[in-house]
Amino acid sequence: MKVTRELVDSVAHLARLDLDAAEREAALRDLTRILDYVDALSALDTDGVQPMSHALRLQNVLRADEPAPSMAAQDVLQNAPERKDGCFLAPRAVE
Amino acid sequence: MTAYEMVVGLEVHVELATRTKLFCACSAAFGGAPNTHCCPVCSGMPGALPVLNRRVVDLAIATGLALGCRITRHTQFDRKNYFYPDLPKAYQISQLYMPICRGGSVQIDVGGARKDVRIHEIHMEEDAGKLVHDPWTDRTMADYNRCGVPLLEIVSEPDMRSPEEVVAYLEKLRATLQYLGVSDCKMQEGSLRADVNLSVRPVGSEALGTRTEMKNLNSFKAIARAVAGEFRRQVELLQDGRAVRQETRRWDDNKDTSFAMRSKEDAQDYRYFPEPDLPPLVIDEAWIERVRASLPELAEAKIARFQRDMGLSERDARALTAEKPLCDLFEQTAACCARPKDAANWVMGEVRAALKARGLAPDALTLAPEALARIVLLTAQGSLARDGAREALQAAMDASPDAPLDVDAFARAHGLLLARDDGACERAVREALQAFPAEVARCRAGEEKLVGFLVGQAMKRMPGRGDPRRVSELLREALRAPDA
Numbered sequence: 001m002k003v004t005r006e007l008v009d010s011v012a013h014l015a016r017l018d019l020d021a022a023e024r025e026a027a028l029r030d031l032t033r034i035l036d037y038v039d040a041l042s043a044l045d046t047d048g049v050q051p052m053s054h055a056l057r058l059q060n061v062l063r064a065d066e067p068a069p070s071m072a073a074q075d076v077l078q079n080a081p082e083r084k085d086g087c088f089l090a091p092r093a094v095e
Numbered sequence: 096m097t098a099y100e101m102v103v104g105l106e107v108h109v110e111l112a113t114r115t116k117l118f119c120a121c122s123a124a125f126g127g128a129p130n131t132h133c134c135p136v137c138s139g140m141p142g143a144l145p146v147l148n149r150r151v152v153d154l155a156i157a158t159g160l161a162l163g164c165r166i167t168r169h170t171q172f173d174r175k176n177y178f179y180p181d182l183p184k185a186y187q188i189s190q191l192y193m194p195i196c197r198g199g200s201v202q203i204d205v206g207g208a209r210k211d212v213r214i215h216e217i218h219m220e221e222d223a224g225k226l227v228h229d230p231w232t233d234r235t236m237a238d239y240n241r242c243g244v245p246l247l248e249i250v251s252e253p254d255m256r257s258p259e260e261v262v263a264y265l266e267k268l269r270a271t272l273q274y275l276g277v278s279d280c281k282m283q284e285g286s287l288r289a290d291v292n293l294s295v296r297p298v299g300s301e302a303l304g305t306r307t308e309m310k311n312l313n314s315f316k317a318i319a320r321a322v323a324g325e326f327r328r329q330v331e332l333l334q335d336g337r338a339v340r341q342e343t344r345r346w347d348d349n350k351d352t353s354f355a356m357r358s359k360e361d362a363q364d365y366r367y368f369p370e371p372d373l374p375p376l377v378i379d380e381a382w383i384e385r386v387r388a389s390l391p392e393l394a395e396a397k398i399a400r401f402q403r404d405m406g407l408s409e410r411d412a413r414a415l416t417a418e419k420p421l422c423d424l425f426e427q428t429a430a431c432c433a434r435p436k437d438a439a440n441w442v443m444g445e446v447r448a449a450l451k452a453r454g455l456a457p458d459a460l461t462l463a464p465e466a467l468a469r470i471v472l473l474t475a476q477g478s479l480a481r482d483g484a485r486e487a488l489q490a491a492m493d494a495s496p497d498a499p500l501d502v503d504a505f506a507r508a509h510g511l512l513l514a515r516d517d518g519a520c521e522r523a524v525r526e527a528l529q530a531f532p533a534e535v536a537r538c539r540a541g542e543e544k545l546v547g548f549l550v551g552q553a554m555k556r557m558p559g560r561g562d563p564r565r566v567s568e569l570l571r572e573a574l575r576a577p578d579a
Contacts, residue, residue, distance in 0.1 A: 014364055016178055053171060053369035059377050065113050065150035068120035076133045076239070084229065086129035087236035090180035093226060 001039075003031045098298045099333070101326045102306075103261055103291060104215075104253035107268060108246050109278040110222060110286035111154050117221045117245035118145030118188065118373075125284050129238035137221075137243035139183035144372055151245045152376065154277045155195045155219050156386040158247060161271055161393055162214055164199030168378050172219070172370040177363055180237050181223035189248075190218035191367045195378075201251070201271070202395075203263040204413065212264045213252040222246050241285075247277070253292065253303070258319040265289060265315055266417055267394075273419035274393050281458060282313055289318055294339070295329045304329070305339040309346050309353055321346040325353055397422065405435035414443055420457040421447065424464055431468030434475055441471050445488055453492075463499030466491040470502055473512075477562055483511035513562035523556040524569045538574055546570065 008027050012019050019027060070076075073086055082089040116123050119136035135143035159166050173191040196217035203210055224239040249268065255261050269280045269287060280287040294306035309325060312318045324346070329339050344353040392400075394416040401412035416422050425442045429435040446467070450457060470487050473479040479487065483506065491500040506512050527549055528535050538545045550570055554561045 010364075014176070014366065054371070054374055056374065058374035061146060061374050062149040062152070063120070063146045065115050065148050066120065067115050067122050070121045070132050070134050071138075073128065073130045073133075076130045076138055084232065084236060086131075087227070087238050088130075088180070089229070089232065090226075090235045090237055092228070092233055093180050093235040 001035050003028055003035060007031075096334070099295045099326075099330045100256055100298045101293055101295055101322070102253045102303060103255040103293050103322060105249075105251045105255070105261065105264065106290040106292070107249045107251075107265070108222075108288045108290075109249070109272055109280060111151055111245040111247060112276060112278050113148060113150050113154070113245055115148055116243040117148055117151055117219070118243055121243065123244045125281075125286070127240050129236075130240065132240040133242070137183075138239055139185070145188065147373060147376065148245060151219055152195070152378070152382075153386055154245075154275070155217065155247055156378065156383060157275050157390060158249075158272065158277050159196035159199065159217060160383070160387055160390060161275055162196075162199035162201060162217075162249075164196035164214060164217060166378055166383055167193055167195050167197065169193070169375060170195050170378065171375045172373045173367045174370045175365045175367055177365055179223075180235055181226050181242075183224070183239060183242065187221060187223065188370050188373070189220035192369070194218035201264055201267050203260060203267055205257070205259045205263050210254075210260070212254045212260070215250045215252050217247055217249050220246050220248060253294075253306075258322040261291070261322050262315050262319050265318065270394050270417055270419055274391055274397075276391065279458070281456075282315075283456070285313075288312075291318065291322060291325070293322060293325050293329070295326060295333065304333075305341050307339065307341065307353075308343045310343060310356070311345045311347075313348075317346065317348045320348065320351060321353065324351055328353070401435075401439075405429065405439075407435065407439055411439050411443065415439055418457045420460050424460065424462060424467065427464030428467045428471065431465055432472045434471055437471045437475050438468070441467060445485060449488060449492055460492075461494075461496040462488075462492050463494070463496065466494070466500045466502050473502065473506065477564060478512055479506060480511075480513055480563060483509075483513070486511060513565075519557060520553075520561060520566050520569050523553045523561065524566065524573055526556045527552040527570070528573060535574070546574070549574075 005024065005028060008019075008024055008031065011031075012024070012027070077083050077086070077088065080088045110123075113123050115121060116132075116137055119134050121132045121134050121137055124132070130138075136145055156166055158164075170190065170193040172188050174186045175189045175191070176186045178185050194216040196214070199214040199217075200211040201214065203212060222241050222244040224237050224242040227236045227238070228234075229236050251264065255264060272278045272280055272287075278286055282288070289312055291309040291312060292306050293309065294304035296302060296304045307325065307329070309321055312321055325344070332339055340355075343356045345356050346353045397416050398409065398412040401407045401415065402409055407415070415425050421442055424446065425438055428442065429438040432438060446460075446462065447457075450460060467488070470479065470484050470491065473487075474481070474484045486509065487500070487502050487505055490505055491502065494500040531549065531552060534545050534549060538549065546567075550563065550567050553566050553570055554563060557566070
């Protein structure tokens with residue numbers, strides 16, 4: 001896969017990253033090297049190999065439906081830049 | 096002019112009736128002071144790890160079994176990335192590649208025709224927080240209590256062709272979910288929400304037109320109007336030689352029209368990938384069988400039983416099971432009074448009418464089955480007339496569920512009990528006949544409509560309330576006897 005400047009810009013926008021010109025060039029270079037490295041896998045025959053999404057041999061990690069205390073509301077709001085009536089206050093997002 | 100038909104598919108979100116959230120032990124109860132049902136997991140603190148709630152998987156399997164779906168044996172969660180203040184993690188944990196259920200169907204009856212609406216898939220995901228616009232600061236207030244509450248998203252195939260079919264599908268699906276105990280399905284609390292995908296095509300065409308998705312539908316009535324309105328809008332566009340744009344639209348029920356929210360061009364790229372924080376989920380035969388063994392009796396089984404054991408018609412049995420709160424009331428009332436047919440008529444007739452008059456949804460019903468059973472019984476015995484019984488029903492519906500109405504005491508106190516005493520009835524009939532000799536003569540000569548007048552006159556002469564049936568019987572007997 002070829003990494004283009006447009007792709008870098010698009011991915012940066014999706015991640016809400018504000019990159020300057022030098023950072024964009026660096027990202028283009030790094031992403032190209034990373035994908036080239038991973039491309040080495042394409043040389044292997046993976047027919048009949050189940051795709052794997054986790055490296056650990058874990059499955060069915062579950063808990064019972066038992067409530068436990070939540071955090072105190074003031075702790076939840078501790079990192080809120082602004083708050084009102086127990087809510088986080090965010091830039092206008094609803095119509 | 097070309098005739099068009101609509102092609103509709105639904106995405107229904109239901110909040111599951113669990114005690115805790117999908118991935119943490121915070122309460123999943125509706126409401127609560129803002130941000131009091133939050134913890135590091137559901138408020139997106141760095142380093143917090145989700146752990147799956149076993150009950151959610153049980154409820155998803157139960158839903159899949161009830162709808163005839165295939166249960167995916169090896170499944171996992173996926174991460175859907177987007178930035179919006181309703182989601183503090185900046186991603187929603189959902190299922191894209193391996194939904195827990197596939198296939199299945201919901202059987203509907205519309206206008207006497209039976210039809211299967213196919214299910215495409217059902218997946219598990221977490222709900223988002225609640226956003227409210229604050230007009231004073233012109234900003235958005237975020238409450239994350241609902242964040243992480245478990246949802247099932249039930250995606251139908253585009254198999255519906257009319258607003259009636261859409262509503263029938265939703266009603267059947269809601270009843271099934273309620274019988275299963277999967278969700279309370281309260282639309283007013285957002286625990287059942289539906290998005291409508293709709294396109295139009297010339298009748299007879301097999302190809303699908305461009306579809307729009309409509310959101311913000313908060314009642315079955317609004318959905319029916321939205322479907323009819325969007326169908327009209329798309330047909331008008333095509334008849335004007337214009338094209339339908341693929342976009343998301345918001346239905347405004349007050350304006351009876353929909354507005355474009357976002358179009359395909361700025362559609363989001365969610366960059367889904369397998370959720371790294373949750374290991375795969377493997378569902379074996381034993382797990383499925385355990386859930387199957389715990390399934391309650393569902394609507395179709397109830398319909399069969401009501402016909403077989405209680406002598407109801409299929410039509411009544413279907414109507415009764417359509418809404419679980421009414422069906423529960425019927426079953427309990429019938430058990431108390433042992434008159435299933437009368438109980439069915441009362442629930443489908445007077446109780447439903449009284450709910451409608453009060454503007455209440457069936458799930459807001461608090462009527463005690465014991466009280467209704469007593470009303471049914473007294474009416475059937477002729478001790479309560481229709482209007483007296485209605486009065487008692489209103490009082491029984493007003494009573495708090497903790498202190499149900501004593502129907503007998505109420506009827507006595509309000510003089511609703513009918514005089515069954517033949518002596519009093521006979522006296523009243525005799526007095527009425529003596530007071531109107533000319534009318535009596537005309538009645539005997541065959542003027543049938545005057546009988547009602549004489550019954551009314553006799554009723555007026557009763558000391559308490561007369562039983563109109565008994566009075567009428569006695570009056571007719573007296574008219575037949577030549578010497579009265």
